Amino acid sequence: MKNFKMIAVAAATLAALSAGTAQAEQFYGFSNVSVNYLDWSEGTEDRTRDIQNGFGVKSDFVYIEVEGGAGYTWGDVYGFVDFENPGKMNFKGSQEDGSEAFRIAAKGSVAVNMGSTNWNYYGHIYSLSDSSGFYEQNVVLGVSYDLNTDFGLWVKPFLGAHFAHNSAIGAGFNGGMGGWVLGYNFDAFGQKFMVTNWNEIEFARVDEYRGFCTTATCTGPGDEGFQNTNGDSVGLNGAVSLWWNVTDAFTLGLQYRYADQKLGTAAYQDAAIFSAKYNF
Numbered sequence: 001m002k003n004f005k006m007i008a009v010a011a012a013t014l015a016a017l018s019a020g021t022a023q024a025e026q027f028y029g030f031s032n033v034s035v036n037y038l039d040w041s042e043g044t045e046d047r048t049r050d051i052q053n054g055f056g057v058k059s060d061f062v063y064i065e066v067e068g069g070a071g072y073t074w075g076d077v078y079g080f081v082d083f084e085n086p087g088k089m090n091f092k093g094s095q096e097d098g099s100e101a102f103r104i105a106a107k108g109s110v111a112v113n114m115g116s117t118n119w120n121y122y123g124h125i126y127s128l129s130d131s132s133g134f135y136e137q138n139v140v141l142g143v144s145y146d147l148n149t150d151f152g153l154w155v156k157p158f159l160g161a162h163f164a165h166n167s168a169i170g171a172g173f174n175g176g177m178g179g180w181v182l183g184y185n186f187d188a189f190g191q192k193f194m195v196t197n198w199n200e201i202e203f204a205r206v207d208e209y210r211g212f213c214t215t216a217t218c219t220g221p222g223d224e225g226f227q228n229t230n231g232d233s234v235g236l237n238g239a240v241s242l243w244w245n246v247t248d249a250f251t252l253g254l255q256y257r258y259a260d261q262k263l264g265t266a267a268y269q270d271a272a273i274f275s276a277k278y279n280f
Helices: 002-023 042-050
Strands: 026-040 061-072 075-084 103-113 119-130 135-145 153-166 170-188 191-203 211-213 226-228 235-245 250-262 265-279
Touching: 026 042, 026 250, 042 265, 119 153, 135 170, 235 265
Parallel strands: none
Antiparallel strands: 026 061, 026 265, 061 075, 075 103, 103 119, 119 135, 135 153, 153 170, 170 191, 191 235, 211 226, 235 250, 250 265
Protein backbone atom coordinates (compact mmCIF):
# COMPACT_ATOMS: atom_id res chain seq x y z
CA MET A 1 0.00 0.00 0.00
CA LYS A 2 2.81 2.40 0.82
CA ASN A 3 4.61 1.66 -2.43
CA PHE A 4 1.32 2.12 -4.28
CA LYS A 5 0.94 5.60 -2.80
CA MET A 6 4.47 6.50 -3.84
CA ILE A 7 3.77 5.32 -7.38
CA ALA A 8 0.48 7.24 -7.38
CA VAL A 9 2.29 10.50 -6.61
CA ALA A 10 4.66 9.98 -9.52
CA ALA A 11 1.87 8.87 -11.85
CA ALA A 12 -0.29 11.88 -10.97
CA THR A 13 2.58 14.24 -11.70
CA LEU A 14 3.32 12.64 -15.06
CA ALA A 15 -0.38 12.63 -15.94
CA ALA A 16 -0.66 16.33 -15.15
CA LEU A 17 2.33 17.05 -17.38
CA SER A 18 0.86 15.03 -20.24
CA ALA A 19 -2.66 16.42 -19.86
CA GLY A 20 -1.42 20.00 -19.75
CA THR A 21 0.51 19.53 -22.99
CA ALA A 22 -2.59 18.34 -24.78
CA GLN A 23 -5.07 20.88 -23.42
CA ALA A 24 -3.25 24.21 -23.12
CA GLU A 25 -0.49 26.33 -24.55
CA GLN A 26 2.86 25.54 -22.98
CA PHE A 27 5.16 28.40 -21.94
CA TYR A 28 8.09 26.33 -20.67
CA GLY A 29 9.04 22.77 -19.79
CA PHE A 30 11.98 20.75 -18.56
CA SER A 31 12.88 17.20 -17.57
CA ASN A 32 16.09 15.58 -16.41
CA VAL A 33 17.67 12.64 -14.65
CA SER A 34 20.53 13.15 -12.21
CA VAL A 35 23.00 11.29 -10.03
CA ASN A 36 23.64 12.95 -6.65
CA TYR A 37 25.90 12.43 -3.66
CA LEU A 38 24.76 13.91 -0.32
CA ASP A 39 27.55 14.49 2.22
CA TRP A 40 26.30 15.37 5.72
CA SER A 41 28.55 17.66 7.77
CA GLU A 42 30.54 16.08 10.58
CA GLY A 43 28.60 18.16 13.11
CA THR A 44 25.30 16.86 11.76
CA GLU A 45 26.44 13.25 12.02
CA ASP A 46 27.61 13.86 15.60
CA ARG A 47 24.37 15.57 16.67
CA THR A 48 22.07 12.97 15.14
CA ARG A 49 24.12 10.16 16.65
CA ASP A 50 24.57 11.58 20.18
CA ILE A 51 21.56 13.81 20.92
CA GLN A 52 18.91 11.18 20.22
CA ASN A 53 20.72 7.97 21.07
CA GLY A 54 21.01 6.99 17.43
CA PHE A 55 17.44 7.72 16.35
CA GLY A 56 17.43 9.75 13.14
CA VAL A 57 21.19 9.31 12.67
CA LYS A 58 22.41 10.74 9.37
CA SER A 59 24.91 9.12 7.02
CA ASP A 60 26.04 10.05 3.50
CA PHE A 61 24.24 8.51 0.54
CA VAL A 62 23.85 8.45 -3.23
CA TYR A 63 20.50 9.06 -4.90
CA ILE A 64 19.13 9.04 -8.43
CA GLU A 65 16.49 11.67 -9.26
CA VAL A 66 13.99 11.97 -12.11
CA GLU A 67 12.58 15.52 -12.29
CA GLY A 68 10.25 17.51 -14.52
CA GLY A 69 8.11 20.62 -14.66
CA ALA A 70 6.11 22.76 -17.05
CA GLY A 71 4.11 25.99 -17.26
CA TYR A 72 0.86 26.39 -19.18
CA THR A 73 -1.81 29.03 -19.72
CA TRP A 74 -3.74 27.60 -16.75
CA GLY A 75 -0.81 27.23 -14.31
CA ASP A 76 2.30 25.22 -13.43
CA VAL A 77 3.16 21.63 -12.50
CA TYR A 78 6.33 20.14 -11.02
CA GLY A 79 7.43 16.75 -9.74
CA PHE A 80 10.34 14.49 -8.88
CA VAL A 81 11.06 10.94 -7.73
CA ASP A 82 14.25 10.11 -5.77
CA PHE A 83 15.77 6.66 -5.28
CA GLU A 84 18.07 6.94 -2.24
CA ASN A 85 20.69 4.29 -1.44
CA PRO A 86 19.87 2.57 -4.77
CA GLY A 87 22.39 -0.17 -4.09
CA LYS A 88 20.25 -1.45 -1.19
CA MET A 89 17.01 -2.24 -3.00
CA ASN A 90 15.55 -4.87 -0.71
CA PHE A 91 12.36 -5.08 1.32
CA LYS A 92 13.98 -5.95 4.64
CA GLY A 93 16.32 -2.97 4.85
CA SER A 94 17.92 -2.07 8.16
CA GLN A 95 15.64 -2.16 11.18
CA GLU A 96 18.25 -0.58 13.46
CA ASP A 97 19.62 2.18 11.23
CA GLY A 98 17.16 3.86 8.88
CA SER A 99 19.96 5.90 7.31
CA GLU A 100 21.21 2.68 5.69
CA ALA A 101 17.80 1.74 4.26
CA PHE A 102 16.66 2.03 0.65
CA ARG A 103 14.30 5.01 0.37
CA ILE A 104 11.88 6.34 -2.24
CA ALA A 105 10.90 10.02 -2.05
CA ALA A 106 8.45 11.70 -4.43
CA LYS A 107 6.87 15.14 -4.71
CA GLY A 108 4.22 16.61 -6.98
CA SER A 109 2.96 20.21 -6.97
CA VAL A 110 0.40 22.18 -8.95
CA ALA A 111 -0.43 25.91 -9.10
CA VAL A 112 -3.67 26.86 -10.86
CA ASN A 113 -4.07 30.50 -11.92
CA MET A 114 -6.72 32.65 -10.23
CA GLY A 115 -8.02 34.35 -13.36
CA SER A 116 -5.56 36.80 -14.88
CA THR A 117 -3.83 37.62 -11.58
CA ASN A 118 -0.46 36.35 -10.34
CA TRP A 119 -2.21 34.46 -7.50
CA ASN A 120 -2.71 30.71 -7.71
CA TYR A 121 -4.56 27.91 -5.97
CA TYR A 122 -1.65 25.82 -4.73
CA GLY A 123 -1.16 22.25 -3.57
CA HIS A 124 1.68 19.79 -3.13
CA ILE A 125 2.15 16.27 -1.86
CA TYR A 126 5.43 14.77 -0.65
CA SER A 127 5.92 11.12 0.32
CA LEU A 128 8.86 9.21 1.76
CA SER A 129 9.06 5.49 2.51
CA ASP A 130 12.01 3.26 3.31
CA SER A 131 12.82 -0.41 3.58
CA SER A 132 13.09 -0.22 7.38
CA GLY A 133 9.31 0.32 7.56
CA PHE A 134 9.14 4.11 8.03
CA TYR A 135 6.63 6.11 6.00
CA GLU A 136 5.57 9.76 5.91
CA GLN A 137 3.36 11.78 3.61
CA ASN A 138 2.84 15.56 3.70
CA VAL A 139 0.04 17.45 1.92
CA VAL A 140 -0.16 21.24 1.68
CA LEU A 141 -3.23 23.08 0.32
CA GLY A 142 -3.30 26.86 0.01
CA VAL A 143 -2.27 29.70 -2.28
CA SER A 144 0.87 30.80 -4.12
CA TYR A 145 2.07 33.85 -6.03
CA ASP A 146 4.17 34.24 -9.19
CA LEU A 147 6.80 36.99 -9.27
CA ASN A 148 8.88 37.31 -12.44
CA THR A 149 11.44 39.99 -13.25
CA ASP A 150 13.15 41.22 -16.41
CA PHE A 151 16.64 40.55 -15.02
CA GLY A 152 16.41 36.78 -14.58
CA LEU A 153 14.96 36.41 -11.07
CA TRP A 154 11.73 34.53 -10.41
CA VAL A 155 10.11 33.80 -7.02
CA LYS A 156 7.12 31.60 -6.15
CA PRO A 157 6.09 31.96 -2.48
CA PHE A 158 3.29 29.79 -1.04
CA LEU A 159 1.25 29.41 2.16
CA GLY A 160 -1.16 26.67 3.13
CA ALA A 161 -2.62 24.21 5.60
CA HIS A 162 -0.42 21.19 6.34
CA PHE A 163 -1.63 17.60 6.74
CA ALA A 164 0.70 14.75 7.70
CA HIS A 165 0.48 10.96 7.57
CA ASN A 166 3.25 9.27 9.54
CA SER A 167 3.73 5.53 10.13
CA ALA A 168 4.38 6.18 13.84
CA ILE A 169 1.46 8.51 14.68
CA GLY A 170 -1.17 8.13 11.97
CA ALA A 171 -2.72 10.98 9.96
CA GLY A 172 -4.06 14.42 10.84
CA PHE A 173 -3.85 18.20 10.63
CA ASN A 174 -0.36 19.48 11.41
CA GLY A 175 -0.54 23.28 11.42
CA GLY A 176 0.63 25.28 8.43
CA MET A 177 3.47 25.55 5.97
CA GLY A 178 4.87 28.54 4.14
CA GLY A 179 7.85 28.90 1.88
CA TRP A 180 9.11 29.67 -1.57
CA VAL A 181 10.97 28.48 -4.62
CA LEU A 182 13.20 30.97 -6.42
CA GLY A 183 15.74 31.03 -9.20
CA TYR A 184 18.16 33.45 -10.84
CA ASN A 185 19.72 32.91 -14.26
CA PHE A 186 22.97 34.67 -15.16
CA ASP A 187 26.04 34.46 -17.38
CA ALA A 188 29.64 34.56 -16.11
CA PHE A 189 32.99 33.73 -17.72
CA GLY A 190 31.18 32.95 -20.94
CA GLN A 191 29.12 30.24 -19.22
CA LYS A 192 25.45 29.92 -18.19
CA PHE A 193 24.66 29.58 -14.47
CA MET A 194 21.57 29.48 -12.25
CA VAL A 195 21.09 29.92 -8.49
CA THR A 196 18.02 28.29 -6.93
CA ASN A 197 16.59 28.08 -3.44
CA TRP A 198 13.67 26.09 -2.06
CA ASN A 199 12.58 26.72 1.51
CA GLU A 200 9.79 25.34 3.68
CA ILE A 201 8.78 26.57 7.14
CA GLU A 202 6.35 24.44 9.16
CA PHE A 203 4.59 26.14 12.06
CA ALA A 204 2.03 25.31 14.77
CA ARG A 205 2.91 21.63 14.48
CA VAL A 206 0.97 19.32 16.77
CA ASP A 207 2.67 17.65 19.75
CA GLU A 208 2.24 14.16 18.27
CA TYR A 209 4.34 15.11 15.26
CA ARG A 210 7.12 16.62 17.35
CA GLY A 211 8.06 13.24 18.82
CA PHE A 212 6.77 10.08 20.39
CA CYS A 213 6.40 8.59 23.87
CA THR A 214 8.45 5.58 24.97
CA THR A 215 6.61 4.99 28.29
CA ALA A 216 2.97 4.37 29.13
CA THR A 217 2.81 7.42 31.44
CA CYS A 218 4.15 9.84 28.81
CA THR A 219 1.52 12.04 27.12
CA GLY A 220 3.61 14.58 25.24
CA PRO A 221 6.53 17.06 25.26
CA GLY A 222 7.97 17.67 28.73
CA ASP A 223 7.02 14.24 30.06
CA GLU A 224 9.58 11.62 31.03
CA GLY A 225 9.96 9.15 28.21
CA PHE A 226 9.17 11.62 25.41
CA GLN A 227 11.55 11.12 22.46
CA ASN A 228 11.95 14.53 20.85
CA THR A 229 12.54 13.82 17.16
CA ASN A 230 11.35 16.98 15.40
CA GLY A 231 11.87 19.47 18.23
CA ASP A 232 9.93 22.73 18.28
CA SER A 233 6.53 23.57 16.87
CA VAL A 234 8.41 25.30 14.02
CA GLY A 235 10.62 23.43 11.54
CA LEU A 236 12.85 24.55 8.67
CA ASN A 237 13.75 22.62 5.52
CA GLY A 238 15.48 23.68 2.30
CA ALA A 239 18.50 23.98 0.01
CA VAL A 240 20.49 26.65 -1.86
CA SER A 241 22.00 25.51 -5.15
CA LEU A 242 24.42 26.71 -7.82
CA TRP A 243 24.00 25.12 -11.26
CA TRP A 244 26.47 25.27 -14.15
CA ASN A 245 24.85 24.54 -17.50
CA VAL A 246 27.93 23.11 -19.19
CA THR A 247 25.89 22.31 -22.32
CA ASP A 248 22.18 22.21 -23.11
CA ALA A 249 22.21 18.52 -22.19
CA PHE A 250 24.59 18.47 -19.21
CA THR A 251 24.44 20.37 -15.90
CA LEU A 252 26.65 20.22 -12.81
CA GLY A 253 25.41 21.38 -9.41
CA LEU A 254 26.60 22.13 -5.90
CA GLN A 255 23.89 22.38 -3.24
CA TYR A 256 23.87 23.42 0.41
CA ARG A 257 21.17 21.36 2.14
CA TYR A 258 19.83 22.56 5.50
CA ALA A 259 17.15 21.63 8.03
CA ASP A 260 16.33 22.57 11.61
CA GLN A 261 13.91 20.75 13.94
CA LYS A 262 13.11 18.50 11.00
CA LEU A 263 14.07 15.20 9.31
CA GLY A 264 13.76 13.28 12.56
CA THR A 265 16.28 15.39 14.47
CA ALA A 266 15.63 18.16 17.02
CA ALA A 267 18.73 20.12 15.94
CA TYR A 268 20.26 21.92 12.97
CA GLN A 269 21.50 19.73 10.11
CA ASP A 270 23.40 20.59 6.94
CA ALA A 271 25.02 18.84 4.03
CA ALA A 272 26.66 19.39 0.65
CA ILE A 273 25.12 17.74 -2.43
CA PHE A 274 27.15 17.15 -5.59
CA SER A 275 24.96 16.67 -8.67
CA ALA A 276 25.32 15.76 -12.34
CA LYS A 277 22.22 16.10 -14.55
CA TYR A 278 21.31 14.96 -18.04
CA ASN A 279 18.66 17.29 -19.51
CA PHE A 280 16.21 15.90 -22.04
